[in-house]
Amino acid sequence: MNKRSFLQTAVAVATLTASAWSIAAAPTPLKFQLDWRFEGPAAFFVHPGAKGYYKDNGLDVTVEAASGAGAIQRVASGTHDLGFADLSALMEFHANNPDAPIKPVAVMVIYNTTPASVMALKKSGIKTAADLTGKKLGAPIFDAGRRTFPLFAQANNVGEVQWTTMDPPLRETMLVRGDVDAVTGYTFTSLLNLEARGVKREDIVVLPYASHGVKLYGNVIIASPKLIAEKPEALKAFLAAFAKGAREVIAQPAAAIASLKAKDGLVNTDVEIKRLQLTIETAIDGPGAREEGFGQLRLPRLQLMAEQVAKAYGTKNPVPANAVWNGSFLPPAAALDVLPKK
Numbered sequence: 001m002n003k004r005s006f007l008q009t010a011v012a013v014a015t016l017t018a019s020a021w022s023i024a025a026a027p028t029p030l031k032f033q034l035d036w037r038f039e040g041p042a043a044f045f046v047h048p049g050a051k052g053y054y055k056d057n058g059l060d061v062t063v064e065a066a067s068g069a070g071a072i073q074r075v076a077s078g079t080h081d082l083g084f085a086d087l088s089a090l091m092e093f094h095a096n097n098p099d100a101p102i103k104p105v106a107v108m109v110i111y112n113t114t115p116a117s118v119m120a121l122k123k124s125g126i127k128t129a130a131d132l133t134g135k136k137l138g139a140p141i142f143d144a145g146r147r148t149f150p151l152f153a154q155a156n157n158v159g160e161v162q163w164t165t166m167d168p169p170l171r172e173t174m175l176v177r178g179d180v181d182a183v184t185g186y187t188f189t190s191l192l193n194l195e196a197r198g199v200k201r202e203d204i205v206v207l208p209y210a211s212h213g214v215k216l217y218g219n220v221i222i223a224s225p226k227l228i229a230e231k232p233e234a235l236k237a238f239l240a241a242f243a244k245g246a247r248e249v250i251a252q253p254a255a256a257i258a259s260l261k262a263k264d265g266l267v268n269t270d271v272e273i274k275r276l277q278l279t280i281e282t283a284i285d286g287p288g289a290r291e292e293g294f295g296q297l298r299l300p301r302l303q304l305m306a307e308q309v310a311k312a313y314g315t316k317n318p319v320p321a322n323a324v325w326n327g328s329f330l331p332p333a334a335a336l337d338v339l340p341k342k
């Protein structure tokens with residue numbers, strides 16, 4: 001082989017080797033669907049990307065705000081690999097769609113307790129759950145608090161109530177106007193929305209489901225069975241990167257919202273810091289998470305929740321508790337130790 005041929009061969013081999021390395025090192029693309037807009041809680045998913053944690057774990061993660069269909073529907077349709085969704089809604093989907101080709105699975109618990117609550121204005125005279133009997137309550141038809149209200153009512157001996165349905169942006173406005181006596185919703189959403197409408201915090205009555213006998217898990221990270229089967233290491237890498245970011249989000253909410261602001265310039269920094277802090281206080285860093293461990297759940301509690309959801313939602317079939325959860329991809333306990341020391 002002459003010198004020219006040798007050089008050409010060497011260049012060709014080097015090019016093929018570099019190309020092969022590039023393919024092997026290419027990050028795995030993942031599409032993630034939020035449950036709502038780019039508000040405070042979304043920082044949990046945006047911040048790890050802003051800090052490069054997804055990339056460090058070999059991932060190219062696209063985080064999208066909810067638009068139209070929810071995360072469960074997006075993942076079930078095959079357009080998204082992962083999502084953030086209410087576990088009760090996921091249970092309902094499994095029970096009502098036993099033959100669906102793609103049934104998303106919960107792989108990590110984020111809200112150890114449901115952030116749903118009943119909220120009223122003090123001037124209404126409502127002070128306790130029992131005062132709701134005979135009152136007019138308002139919420140969107142799909143609101144998690146409204147759908148699980150029968151559990152709240154049963155736990156607190158609440159009698160019949162009247163429901164008024166409205167679109168989400170009108171919920172707090174109708175409460176302030178007196179069109180309804182109380183509303184159901186996530187505390188960190190409705191409480192701040194009421195304040196934005198000029199209501200002082202001390203004039204609002206909040207009856208959290210979690211402290212009124214309703215021990216439901218809240219939102220979870222869901223994954224496509226296709227991702228679980230074909231790219232299990234990518235799922236593990238995602239959850240590890242998320243947990244690393246979650247520790248920082250909980251410790252430094254302002255920095256996390258700065259990451260969110262960089263993602264969406266319309267983010268109101270002061271409001272979303274408050275919303276994120278409320279989310280952590282009401283749904284994430286509570287007795288349940290500290291007892292069970294962040295990201296994890298206990299099967300007896302999951303089974304009880306499955307029975308309660310099937311009854312409250314009136315599902316076509318029993319909820320298959322063993323099919324909605326797969327905790328085998330969670331990071332080690334040390335990586336899940338994200339809650340601040342007390």
